[in-house]
Amino acid sequence: MGARKQKWTSEEEAALRAGIARYGVGSWRLILKDDDFRSILSCRSNVDLKDKWRNINVFFTESGSMDKGRTAMKKNRATPRRNDHPMAKSTVASDVDDEIVDEQPIASVSSELWNVSIPKKSRSRLNNIILESVKNLNEPTGSHSTTIAKYIEEEYWPPSDFDRMLSANLKDLTTSGELIERLIGSTGLHLHLVQCTLRDEAPKHCC
DNA sequence: CGTCGGGCTAAGG
């Protein structure tokens, strides 16, 4: 093969997510054996699955220290607190704080990280988009995962052949718990924030 | 045999 490094496609990623949502994290072999995913991930090994999943959730896989005496990435590991409003803190805060650290069928990305703290570039991908969508929707009662998913899908991914698949996956993810909704209280405004591990890209690509 | 974690290194910014 020409390419030494074969990049993962959205389909492969989606299949991986679906597989994880179905069997849980760690059952790479099982996922690979599944009829639905086998076709897509035929060229990937169980190790590849694991690696990809690790790369998807970089933040929590890192565990604490990221500097190993090397080029010390000065990544500001985000502030250990969400910077909402002073009155925003409530019982939900602690709940969100020591949230899933990933393991099991949940994935996760931290919510605090993707708040307003993220100015631009670096580590904000789909999460940022989700945040944007939530803000854009600006529903007083909060937005549901499906609504957000639909919104994102329609906004960023125009008529594609896999938008159907995405929708289905998102739905499945929500049901399985891959996609979780968190409640963030902010000045009496209930905002349903969704955390997910999506990291798709390439709205247009050809095989 | 399969999973997990670390490390290397190619690509891209």
Added chain:
DNA sequence: CCTTAGCCCGACG
């Protein structure tokens, strides 16, 4: 130059 992400390797069960 630095960051990102795929791949490889060794360890553990």
